[in-house]
Amino acid sequence: MGWYICSRCYGYKNSDDGCIEDPEHPLGLICSDCAAEMSRRKKMKWTKTVPTEPGWYWAKYCYFLKTMRFVVYIDDSLNTHYPEGYNITLLIDEWAGPIPEPEETE
Numbered sequence: 001m002g003w004y005i006c007s008r009c010y011g012y013k014n015s016d017d018g019c020i021e022d023p024e025h026p027l028g029l030i031c032s033d034c035a036a037e038m039s040r041r042k043k044m045k046w047t048k049t050v051p052t053e054p055g056w057y058w059a060k061y062c063y064f065l066k067t068m069r070f071v072v073y074i075d076d077s078l079n080t081h082y083p084e085g086y087n088i089t090l091l092i093d094e095w096a097g098p099i100p101e102p103e104e105t106e
């Protein structure tokens with residue numbers, strides 16, 4: 001196909017980079033970098049489904065009409081460890097994640 005302008009970053013790209021079609025713009029193409037960024041963000045939507053894989057997650061929980069948001073670690077047996085030693089998996093209303101691990105600085 002050749003060269004195209006990515007409809008997200010407006011970069012001049014070669015279609016050999018594994019671009020995808022833009023779902024929001026007919027005939028638009030999205031470069032592989034922007035596509036990867038989009039799929040990362042997609043995973044960060046709030047959902048009522050309890051995570052099925054271990055990792056760090058955003059958690060939303062309603063406490064006396066006040067919505068609290070925090071980050072919890074969920075382990076292999078789907079238990080949370082927040083606050084230290086308490087499993088509050090069943091109290092959490094909504095989840096978002098997993099949150100990717102930061103990269104080490106060189």
Ligand SMILES: [Zn+2]
Nearest residue numbers: 006009031034
């Ligand atoms: Zn792009």
